[in-house]
Amino acid sequence: MSPPEQHALQQQVTLLELVDRVLNKGVVLSGDIVLSVADVDLVYVGLRVLLSSVASIEGERRAPELGSALP
Amino acid sequence: MSAAAPLPEDGPGWYLYGVAAAEEAPTARLESATAVDPQHPVALVVEGTLAGVTSRVSLEEFDEAALPQRLGDAAWVEQKVRAHEQVLEGVLEAASVVPCRFCTVYRTEAELRSFLAERNEELTRALARVAGRVELGVKAFVDRDRFAAGNNAVRELAERVSQAEGGRAYLESRRLEQLIGQELARFGAEVASALDERLRAAAEDGVLVGLQRPEVSGREEEMVFNGAYLVSEKPRFEQELATLAADFRGNGVELELTGPWPPYNFVPAKLGEP
Incomplete structure (x- = not known):
């Protein structure tokens, strides 16, 4: 992987780490607009599309064996 | 108001x-x-x-x-x-x-x-x-190939696989992959529990977070531990982490620190309905 590709991947990874926290943790308030679980799933679907395009930079990757944060 | x-x-x-x-x-x-x-x-x-x-x-x-x-x-x-x-x-x-x-x-x-x-x-x-505390994230990774090479049960089976032929070779290699997965999961659970115990002792609180797949973690190695800690004495926590990293390095375990984060994992999920 070239340095720019590595950088792009690292950026996405940081984003996912962030998304895991910002979307699934933090206090849920009685706002007028709040996210539902279904909404959160949508974010992951959207990000997965983005992610698969980034992950393909790396070429083939081993299938996961252990647990996962993604649904 | x-x-x-x-x-x-x-x-x-x-x-x-x-x-x-x-x-x-x-x-x-x-x-x-x-x-x-x-x-x-x-x-x-x-x-x-x-x-x-x-x-x-x-x-x-x-x-x-x-x-x-x-x-x-x-x-x-x-x-x-x-x-x-x-x-x-x-x-x-x-x-x-x-x-x-x-x-x-x-x-x-x-x-x-x-x-x-x-x-x-x-x-x-x-x-x-x-108040006065930050959230720090700690992850542990194990290199699958290195782990397999250092595990006795895996090495024995790998030896037999290398001598097997034809259909049996295929079955044995499937079994080998399974065994590596099992042994790695067992080892990972041990590592996770030891890390969590010692990190909790250096923090005010801790929670285990879901493990991430390699495409999410961005690392080739298997993630075996993902924890979040609420920390008031950051230098003490980092010192303990450095000690742990040195202790576990010999077993092929690598630790990664993230944060400080806003304390997402340490606020109530719901304040209750009005």
Whole structure:
């Protein structure tokens, strides 16, 4: 992987780490607009599309064996 | 309650990033932060002893009906999520903060203020718990190939696989993969429990977070541990982490530290319904 590709991947990874926290943790308030679980799933679907395009930079990757944060 | 006159329904709404103590919350630092809607500045809404960290957002953009489509747009999500985090990190430099979940929006300032007033007690309690503390993330990774090479049971089976032929070779190699997975899971669980015990001792609290697949973690190695810790003495925690990293390195385990994060994992998920 070239340095720019590595950088792009690292950026996405940081984003996912962030998304895991910002979307699934933090206090849920009685706002007028709040996210539902279904909404959160949508974010992951959207990000997965983005992610698969980034992950393909790396070429083939081993299938996961252990647990996962993604649904 | 010092409620302002309610805005018309179609005016901009109020995005709430988090809540801090009014006396601690910085204003100068916030002015330079980029909001989720970059057209509007980040500002504090002070209600009694609490300050809501907010910025105005278009209710068209954050409309509940339109939200599902926006959330499927990774570029939109990325910009908003990063802004949400950066605003909170700015607050965190000067004050403790109770982070809100992404996309908490009030239609009017009056509704936002009445929420802060009604929930003052619970929010103050949540703030007290995280006051002077930060969230740090710790992950542990194991290199699968290195682990397999160092595991006796795996080595024995691998030896037999290398001598097997034809269909049996295929079956044996399947068994080998299974065995590596099992042994790695067992080893990973041991590592996780040992790490968590020692890190908890150096922190105020800790939680285990879901493990991430390699395409999420961005590392080739298997993640065997993912923890979040609420830490008041950061140097002491980092010292313990360095000791642990040295202890576990011989077993092919690598540790990774992230943060400080706003304490997402250490605020109540729900303050309760009004």
